[in-house]
Structure formats: structure tokens, C-alpha cells
Amino acid sequence: NAGVTQTPKFRVLKTGQSMTLLCAQDMNHEYMYWYRQDPGMGLRLIHYSVGEGTTAKGEVPDGYNVSRLKKQNFLLGLESAAPSQTSVYFCASSYLSGYSPPYEQYFGPGTRLTVT
Amino acid sequence: QQQVKQSPQSLIVQKGGISIINCAYENTAFDYFPWYQQFPGKGPALLIAIRPDVSEKKEGRFTISFNKSAKQFSLHIMDSQPGDSATYFCAASISNGNEKLTFGTGTRLTIIP
Numbered sequence: 001n002a003g004v005t006q007t008p009k010f011r012v013l014k015t016g017q018s019m020t021l022l023c024a025q026d027m028n029h030e031y032m033y034w035y036r037q038d039p040g041m042g043l044r045l046i047h048y049s050v051g052e053g054t055t056a057k058g059e060v061p062d063g064y065n066v067s068r069l070k071k072q073n074f075l076l077g078l079e080s081a082a083p084s085q086t087s088v089y090f091c092a093s094s095y096l097s098g099y100s101p102p103y104e105q106y107f108g109p110g111t112r113l114t115v116t
Numbered sequence: 117q118q119q120v121k122q123s124p125q126s127l128i129v130q131k132g133g134i135s136i137i138n139c140a141y142e143n144t145a146f147d148y149f150p151w152y153q154q155f156p157g158k159g160p161a162l163l164i165a166i167r168p169d170v171s172e173k174k175e176g177r178f179t180i181s182f183n184k185s186a187k188q189f190s191l192h193i194m195d196s197q198p199g200d201s202a203t204y205f206c207a208a209s210i211s212n213g214n215e216k217l218t219f220g221t222g223t224r225l226t227i228i229p
Contacts, residue, residue: 004159031215040125042205042221043160058216090159094215104150105217107159 001026004108006091012114013081021076021111023091031094032074033058033105034066036087043090049074081115088112119143120208122220129227135193137223139206142187146208150217151180151191154203163204164191196227 007022023032030051035043045058049068063085065077074093078085092105121140129135139149150165166173166180166189173180179192193200206220 033216035219040221042122042219043217044219045216048216059218092159104162104165105215107161109157109159 003027004091004093004106006089006108006111008111009109010112012116013078014116015082017081018077018079019081019113020078021089021091021113023074023076023093023108025072025074025091025093025106027093027095027106028071029093029106030071030096031105032068033092033094034064034074034076035090035092036060036085037090037110038087046076046089081113083115086113086115119218120206120220122206122223124223125221126224127226129196129225131196131198131227131229133196133227135191135196135200135225135227137191137204137206137225138188139190139220140186140188141208143208143210143218144187145210146218147211148209149180149182149189150207150209151178152205152207152219154205154222156202160205193225196225198227198229201225201227 004025033048034046037043044060047066049055052071055066067075089111091108094105151163152160153163154160164175164178168184177194182189204223207217209217
């Protein structure tokens with residue numbers, strides 16, 4: 001099993017450009033999440049999904065959109081990139097509660113995005 | 117509004133010593149408290165977790181101590197090793213069906229020989 005994979009690993013954008021980050025998991029997990037990690041701020045939840053076709057806003061959703069058309073994929077879009085979106089983005093997935101161990105989130109390796 | 121406060125921001129411990137990282141939370145509805153470990157260039161990975169019905173959980177050299185009345189929990193790493201050098205995040209969540217985690221700001225731990 002590959003676990004959680006993220007594409008691309010690195011990207012440099014210019015202000016105003018758009019891009020899509022792809023997250024894929026092969027563990028048949030129901031839940032998927034997108035976080036951003038910034039120095040001194042920990043991991044902050046951008047958007048999440050509790051199942052195919054459903055998405056919801058997290059703590060810092062502004063400037064991002066997501067889609068979960070297939071259970072195994074969760075896409076994060078930046079429509080018009082801004083320097084404030086320079087960050088490391090992590091995708092994670094987890095089972096429905098009730099599995100053992102509950103609530104464990106499995107993280108991908110991250111995407112380092114720089115917006116100039 | 118930061119719901120989970122973590123300290124210290126960085127920590128240097130000698131090999132063989134005890135590393136202690138502290139977290140405090142505000143929302144009394146939180147009912148699951150995991151710690152995640154992150155090595156440079158990697159995603160975080162679950163290290164150990166606790167529920168508020170117990171005051172301590174131990175797994176090998178790693179122990180979580182939980183104080184429900186004070187709304188605090190801490191990670192203790194006994195006999196710290198250079199391989200423990202990493203960033204540690206505490207987190208908290210509510211059992212409400214979406215499994216969202218609220219993370220602390222992280223502690224960069226360095227174990228020196």
C-alpha cells in the first residue's frame with residue numbers, strides 16, 4: 001500500500017496563478033483532510049470531507065476550494081494564489097470512528113508551495 | 117482563537133534525559149487527545165493518544181499524563197534518544213462524527229549526545 005500520496009511535492013506559483021493539489025489514498029478511508037503548516041502556527045485545517053461527494057470548511061478555508069468526486073481522491077484548489085498561501089500543505093485521511101485505533105489520521109508527505 | 121496551547125516552542129535535552137512537552141486546552145467538549153511526531157520533510161504520524169477517562173497512558177518510553185480538572189496534558193519521553201529529535205504536536209478532537217483535530221503549535225525537540 002502506498003498510503004497517502006500527494007502531487008506535486010514542490011511548486012512555485014506567481015501571484016494570481018491557479019493550481020490544484022492532488023491527494024490520493026489507497027486505504028479505503030472515508031474521511032480526508034487538507035491542512036497547511038506554517039512556522040509557529042502548527043497545522044491548521046483548511047477543508048475536510050466525511051465521504052465521497054461531501055466537503056466542509058475547516059479553520060482557514062478562504063482562498064481555497066476542494067472536491068471529493070472519488071472516495072480515494074481529495075483535490076485542493078487555489079483559484080488565484082497569494083503570497084500568504086506560501087506554506088506546506090498536508091493531506092490526511094482516516095477511517096470512520098469505531099475502527100481501531102479511532103481517529104488516527106494518516107498524513108501524506110506534504111507539498112511545499114511558494115507564491116511569489 | 118487558539119484552542120490548544122503548546123509549550124515550549126523548542127526544547128533541547130541531553131541523551132538519556134526526560135523530555136516534557138505541555139499542552140492546555142479550553143474546550144471541555146474535547147474527548148480525544150493524540151500526540152503526533154513529525155520528522156523533517158515528512159508528514160506527521162500518530163505517536164500516542166489518550167481519552168479523558170484515564171490519567172496516564174504509557175507506550176514504551178512515551179507517556180501521556182492527563183489532568184482533566186486543569187485541562188492540561190503532557191508528553192513525557194523517558195531516556196530520550198537522538199532518534200527522538202523531531203517536532204511534536206499535541207492535538208484534541210470531539211467525537212461528533214467528523215474527527216476534526218485541533219493542533220497545538222508544535223515543539224521542536226533536539227536530543228544532544
